[in-house]
Amino acid sequence: MAASQCPRPEKHRYATRHGAETAAYRAQIGVGQILNPYLCQGCGWWHLSKKAADTVPAGAVADPAVVERLVALDDIAFRALAGDEARGQVAMPERIALRSPRLVARWRRALGLIIQDVDTQLSMRRGEKNTDWGRRILAFKTVLDARRAEAGEVLASTEGAAQAEQARLGVERARARQEALAAKKSAAELRALAGDAAIKRLIDAHGLEFSRYLAEECARLGTPLPARVAKYLDQEGEAA
């Protein structure tokens, strides 16, 4: 594509984002003007703009209605959206929605398919790499690669956050289980203690009766009565 097809031919052109960023930084120091690099779809070079950077603000929360609308898109429409987004032709609410947990994996897959398609075109038109078409599509591929890397990072942090949440829930559940177990155990222990105490009180209150029953049961089983019990019954004037 000839430079005349650039919508802003009066602007400086930079071959790389880095070159444009370096120039922007210098300009910023000189005149305090914040400039943001953008990839020109007309000429395939980087220019500087006073408009806001093309990065989506970190921590931006997606509008649920926009997310729903994009979830409902068929694959062809979704892929077209991903391509338009890389060309800078999609509004910020949609751009934020693409980076939301429900869409980021699909966005990344769509970008992968577009990149495959671009690679196919590049291999089919190998001789045209130095043409305007070649320059433009390579510039587009650069943006697509950056977008896919970004999608990968968002996906990793989304999954990381989900895993951290799962881990936190797991720890909470384990603690709750332990507490329930401890409560159950102490209740059983307390019941055993209560049972022991009740038996002791029963024996204290009905010691003679208990000793007689014990003597009867020992006789029935043909086993000698414990000496202590025999002595106790003796003292109480009972025959062993």
Ligand SMILES: [Zn+2]
């Ligand atoms: Zn241009």
